[in-house]
Amino acid sequence: MMLRIIFSRPEKMRIFRYRLMNEIELIGLKSLPIVVLISVFMGGVIALQTAANMDSPLLPEYTIGYITRSSTILEFSPTILSLILAGKIGSNIASEIGTMRVTEQIDALETMGINSLTYLVLPKIVAAVLFFPLILVFSIVLSLVGGWLALVSSGLSNTETYIFGLRSFYLDSDIVYALVKSEVFAFVIVTISSFYGYYTKGGALDVGRSSTQAVVISSVVILICNFFLTQMILL
């Protein structure tokens, strides 16, 4: 029901485009610093742990690059990053819309004859669905760079072997799988957070409660979706 209303035609396309740009900035561009930080360090940690656990002389050294790439593309960048962004973006959306609800700003929109769900939520969904794949690609690249920096600086591997590992057994379908996951997770985060924000009742305390619920439920749904998407696409 809520989704049907959200996907109604916006009153003014000019206003929608303006709001979309704002949301791309808020949801996408302002998330980049944390994406950079987490991706570089997580890539580095994945590479170091893989290298540290490779005791068998039968395993070639390039396996480090291969495992770092696979872990990053299949799980870390689409799933772990989405869980982190559910915290950042989800709480932001739920508290913004929740505050608008308890201060009657949403009622004001409705009495003006404006579809408040389309006005408030649709630009957020479109911005997230458009920008999450870019964040994903950005995160993958940075993780792999982080892995390379960690290995080279610690002397556990060299550039040529690492790059050889990254290029080994490469499948395009892995990238497709990651992109599909990022799109689904973007949609999940924004719709669930908007739902909890929009249906907030009460005051400041309830806005905080909605924000927490939005993050928790988004995270749980992401984990469940991750399981089913993995079954559907990879197996």
Next chain:
Amino acid sequence: MIEVVNINKSFNGTLVLDDITAKFDTGKVNMIIGQSGQGKSVLAKCIVGLHEVDEGSILYDGRNFSELEGNERRDIRKEIGMLFQGSALFDSMTAEQNVMFPLSMLTNMSKKEMQERANFCLDRVNLSGKNKLLPAECSGGMQKRIAIARAISMKPKYLFCDEPNSGLDPKTSIVIDNLIREITYEYGITTVVITHDMNSVIEIGDNIVFIDQGRNCWSGDRNAIITTDNPAINNFVYASEFMKDIKTVLQGKLK
């Protein structure tokens, strides 16, 4: 004219509005009064469609609002201006942007035309030159006036004011009351004010509806509220000794 006919509304099995019928005349300040928790705001929210009624009809100049859906209902809403209890201004927008917002969303006016209209509305509420202020930079009275400017920007046929004086000092309350009255008479708007501020009722109330325990308990004009013997309304309006003294003075004046 707005008519509500036999409205019932309940929340979780608790009847909040019980068979309410009332008329709100065009070009007049119509007031809904009553104690807190008696259903005044719920009635107003039902009339503007923020709550759905369980039974009954709401007629805007004969158009049955409660039976309309989607765009037809939205068309009537575009004729409504509403001043909310907490002003409900958009935090991230300046005073001017708040006033221009309904114009930008619902009309095809150029930016220049919208700015002219916003200037006119802000000027009308004595806030000329305050265009660039954010709501957080304004006092409570200024926020109410910006909200009134926003409410009248679309030249509404119907104006709803939910507790326009809440949180305001007596002097600012009088300014807001006078503004509501002037705007109503000037533009021939059907104004509905929800309040429990008896000063406002006596000052600007042309038609008064008294809600008690979810029922329309009494209705009349501002003279009738002074002379009425209705125990429920006397209990509410003249609850204090001070107000009883005022009633005596006012009754003497009327004689």
